[in-house]
Amino acid sequence: MSELSEVSALSELVEKAQKLDAADELRGKRAEFVLDAAPGDPAGPAGVYLDGNSLGALPAHVPEKVADVVRRQWGELRIRSWEESGWWTAPERIGDRIAPLVGAAPGQVVVGDSTSVNVFKALVAAVRMAGEGRDEIVVDATTFPTDGYIAESAARLTGRGLRAVLPDDVPGAVGDRTAAVLLNHVDYRTGRLHDLPRLTAAAHAAGAVAVWDLCHSAGALPVGLDEHGVDLAVGCTYKYLNGGPGAPAFLYVRRDLQDRFDSPLPGWNSHAEPFGMRPEYRPAPGAPRGRVGTPDILSMLALEAALDVWEGVSMEAVRAKSLALTDFFLECVEAYVPPGRVECLTPLRHEERGSQVALRCDDAGDVMKRLIARGVVGDFRPPDVLRFGFTPLYVGFADVERAARVLGETVGA
Amino acid sequence: MSELSEVSALSELVEKAQKLDAADELRGKRAEFVLDAAPGDPAGPAGVYLDGNSLGALPAHVPEKVADVVRRQWGELRIRSWEESGWWTAPERIGDRIAPLVGAAPGQVVVGDSTSVNVFKALVAAVRMAGEGRDEIVVDATTFPTDGYIAESAARLTGRGLRAVLPDDVPGAVGDRTAAVLLNHVDYRTGRLHDLPRLTAAAHAAGAVAVWDLCHSAGALPVGLDEHGVDLAVGCTYKYLNGGPGAPAFLYVRRDLQDRFDSPLPGWNSHAEPFGMRPEYRPAPGAPRGRVGTPDILSMLALEAALDVWEGVSMEAVRAKSLALTDFFLECVEAYVPPGRVECLTPLRHEERGSQVALRCDDAGDVMKRLIARGVVGDFRPPDVLRFGFTPLYVGFADVERAARVLGETVGA
Numbered sequence: 001m002s003e004l005s006e007v008s009a010l011s012e013l014v015e016k017a018q019k020l021d022a023a024d025e026l027r028g029k030r031a032e033f034v035l036d037a038a039p040g041d042p043a044g045p046a047g048v049y050l051d052g053n054s055l056g057a058l059p060a061h062v063p064e065k066v067a068d069v070v071r072r073q074w075g076e077l078r079i080r081s082w083e084e085s086g087w088w089t090a091p092e093r094i095g096d097r098i099a100p101l102v103g104a105a106p107g108q109v110v111v112g113d114s115t116s117v118n119v120f121k122a123l124v125a126a127v128r129m130a131g132e133g134r135d136e137i138v139v140d141a142t143t144f145p146t147d148g149y150i151a152e153s154a155a156r157l158t159g160r161g162l163r164a165v166l167p168d169d170v171p172g173a174v175g176d177r178t179a180a181v182l183l184n185h186v187d188y189r190t191g192r193l194h195d196l197p198r199l200t201a202a203a204h205a206a207g208a209v210a211v212w213d214l215c216h217s218a219g220a221l222p223v224g225l226d227e228h229g230v231d232l233a234v235g236c237t238y239k240y241l242n243g244g245p246g247a248p249a250f251l252y253v254r255r256d257l258q259d260r261f262d263s264p265l266p267g268w269n270s271h272a273e274p275f276g277m278r279p280e281y282r283p284a285p286g287a288p289r290g291r292v293g294t295p296d297i298l299s300m301l302a303l304e305a306a307l308d309v310w311e312g313v314s315m316e317a318v319r320a321k322s323l324a325l326t327d328f329f330l331e332c333v334e335a336y337v338p339p340g341r342v343e344c345l346t347p348l349r350h351e352e353r354g355s356q357v358a359l360r361c362d363d364a365g366d367v368m369k370r371l372i373a374r375g376v377v378g379d380f381r382p383p384d385v386l387r388f389g390f391t392p393l394y395v396g397f398a399d400v401e402r403a404a405r406v407l408g409e410t411v412g413a
Numbered sequence: 414m415s416e417l418s419e420v421s422a423l424s425e426l427v428e429k430a431q432k433l434d435a436a437d438e439l440r441g442k443r444a445e446f447v448l449d450a451a452p453g454d455p456a457g458p459a460g461v462y463l464d465g466n467s468l469g470a471l472p473a474h475v476p477e478k479v480a481d482v483v484r485r486q487w488g489e490l491r492i493r494s495w496e497e498s499g500w501w502t503a504p505e506r507i508g509d510r511i512a513p514l515v516g517a518a519p520g521q522v523v524v525g526d527s528t529s530v531n532v533f534k535a536l537v538a539a540v541r542m543a544g545e546g547r548d549e550i551v552v553d554a555t556t557f558p559t560d561g562y563i564a565e566s567a568a569r570l571t572g573r574g575l576r577a578v579l580p581d582d583v584p585g586a587v588g589d590r591t592a593a594v595l596l597n598h599v600d601y602r603t604g605r606l607h608d609l610p611r612l613t614a615a616a617h618a619a620g621a622v623a624v625w626d627l628c629h630s631a632g633a634l635p636v637g638l639d640e641h642g643v644d645l646a647v648g649c650t651y652k653y654l655n656g657g658p659g660a661p662a663f664l665y666v667r668r669d670l671q672d673r674f675d676s677p678l679p680g681w682n683s684h685a686e687p688f689g690m691r692p693e694y695r696p697a698p699g700a701p702r703g704r705v706g707t708p709d710i711l712s713m714l715a716l717e718a719a720l721d722v723w724e725g726v727s728m729e730a731v732r733a734k735s736l737a738l739t740d741f742f743l744e745c746v747e748a749y750v751p752p753g754r755v756e757c758l759t760p761l762r763h764e765e766r767g768s769q770v771a772l773r774c775d776d777a778g779d780v781m782k783r784l785i786a787r788g789v790v791g792d793f794r795p796p797d798v799l800r801f802g803f804t805p806l807y808v809g810f811a812d813v814e815r816a817a818r819v820l821g822e823t824v825g826a
């Protein structure tokens with residue numbers, strides 16, 4: 001591109017960003033988050049945070065809530081808070097706050113433990129639901145690694161085989177030996193969105209239980225768990241749900257399967273009568289059956305407060321803006337980044353795209369370091385992927401333009 | 414007791430409490446905790462909190478630390494905190510802070526997940542260490558229920574049998590079929606302290622792996638994990654370690670067993686190269702092998718700050734004061750409570766006593782409600798147990814005298 005046309009592209013894209021921001025129905029949400037100026041680029045505008053798909057930004061009202069939990073609920077009420085501050089029922093209460101964001105009716109989602117631990121619960125329970133005759137677990141070959149490791153453990157402990165299959169190949173791979181299929185809704189590396197309705201139907205057609213990992217879709221796009229008949233799902237709350245570092249994960253068990261949910265981690269919190277202190281285990285009905293031990297209250301109540309930002313937000317609006325953001329980012333990258341310098345790994349078709357853009361380049365690790373030094377924060381996934389997440393609640397189009405421009409300057413230099 | 418001798422006993426015990434408090438070498442620690450006046454008894458002195466064996470009181474400096482974690486580490490540094498704020502290494506760093514409190518050299522304790530989840534990891538790993546020939550898990554028949562439920566699940570998933578045995582009977586019950594023995598160091602209900610060295614030796618003599626639950630002993634008395642050759646141990650951090658509601662539990666794996674620790678929850682945080690994102694699982698060496706998924710940072714760093722109160726404290730001093738507190742409580746109960754009104758379930762012999770006193774009476778639930786209304790907070794364990802925990806760092810002898818006196822007034826009325 002000539003110098004003149006570069007200037008023209010720049011001013012056009014800056015102008016377009018302004019128009020898109022002005023028309024953005026979610027733009028008011030940005031003020032609900034803490035988004036300070038980034039260090040490393042003091043002369044520039046505020047930093048651009050495109051890593052909300054790894055750790056969501058801080059909702060501005062959360063510190064005050066956490067301070068109250070620590071000072072008053074723990075410090076003053078102490079043990080009485082289990083009842084008086086609603087600590088005991090927090091896992092299912094917060095689950096019901098997450099439920100509408102993933103298309104679930106109340107009473108089917110419970111919060112607690114890490115994603116990995118919930119994958120374990122879900123997968124062992126799925127194998128048990130499928131019954132003795134089915135001797136194989138099918139796992140997404142492109143999965144975030146922890147799901148694969150945990151699936152291997154679940155297979156070993158339940159005496160099943162494990163087979164890694166590309167999501168596209170699942171319909172042809174499942175059969176009457178398949179007990180459960182564990183799939184990622186959005187690929188953590190490429191940002192590819194998989195076809196949840198079609199793959200769930202394929203698992204069901206084979207008589208298998210469909211387990212979905214929603215880590216990269218919960219809070220980013222409509223999931224429709226109930227609508228599409230998903231059996232079990234897990235997801236994290238510290239990415240697009242902004243619950244805070246290591247906030248507890250969630251577990252969805254479809255209502256009509258709850259009585260058959262046979263947890264491999266039957267801790268006392270999942271007992272029908274947890275304070276009965278009985279030596280015999282008798283599982284609670286409903287979502288609390290997915291609980292295990294004492295929940296981590298500080299992290300959990302920070303998450304509860306963080307969920308307030310979803311008040312009045314429709315997931316359809318989030319999805320529309322998410323696609324507009326990633327479309328615009330790709331347009332800006334094309335304008336600012338020298339041709340051939342990066343390769344887009346994220347599908348261009350909307351129906352195959354999550355809320356992130358992954359760009360491949362050989363020196364991705366080094367490029368991301370330089371971007372971060374200039375206030376554009378994405379992340380690097382070895383060996384060669386630049387990953388940019390777009391959180392519709394707080395990322396604007398001017399951010400997107402600036403990030404692509406800084407990327408162009410960084411890789412062009 | 415006549416009215417006159419009642420008055421005399423009262424003044425003698427009040428005076429004795431004053432002398433004991435004056436001579437208490439740990440008395441300075443009390444000021445490091447938040448111990449406000451209890452509601453419900455505005456005319457009386459500050460409330461007496463005897464439930465630190467369920468939820469420890471708030472160390473006064475913790476709120477400021479948590480505020481910094483939320484506002485600066487999460488709010489400003491965001492994703493960079495995994496490295497810059499030491500989030501990533503927190504589980505093993507905090508494990509090393511707990512290690513000396515349970516008699517472990519560094520590098521053997523890791524923090525994360527709930528106690529129940531850690532019992533599961535430890536027990537399945539123990540069965541795997543014991544090898545194929547051993548087909549039975551022995552579990553404490555008086556255990557806190559969650560350990561029993563989880564042991565049953567571990568037995569089912571590893572194809573072993575489960576046998577409940579009274580701790581005293583363990584030496585005669587274990588044999589060459591025993592894979593692992595899971596015992597509670599202190600009985601949650603009665604406060605009875607079990608003989609860890611002797612029972613560990615008995616398990617070892619049978620070739621079994623000894624797994625200890627330290628929930629009611631960690632922070633209350635010397636445990637001596639390394640000294641007594643314990644194989645695996647788990648414990649909670651929100652009781653005598655004052656880590657906050659639902660603070661993550663800890664897992665100890667003796668150094669020479671770490672390479673054989675084969676976790677049933679091999680999440681990505683326990684991978685030798687967690688950011689390599691490899692499909693094959695390869696376990697990390699050392700304590701991090703006990704990790705699973707992303708740790709709950711808010712709860713974990715609150716715990717880290719809370720552990721500062723142990724600076725300069727010897728567990729021997731804690732134990733000496735703990736026994737003096739429970740001795741004095743029993744003395745005051747004898748003086749103030751009508752004979753036969755309550756029955757002490759806690760052993761009188763020091764070597765069999767933890768840091769709590771359990772009193773049985775038919776109307777225990779009702780009695781505890783009335784005690785709490787008067788600012789004396791213990792807890793009720795169904796069907797008929799009043800449980801009082803004595804945390805030597807912040808409970809004084811005047812508290813003890815007052816608690817027993819209010820108890821006497823409550824049950825005598």
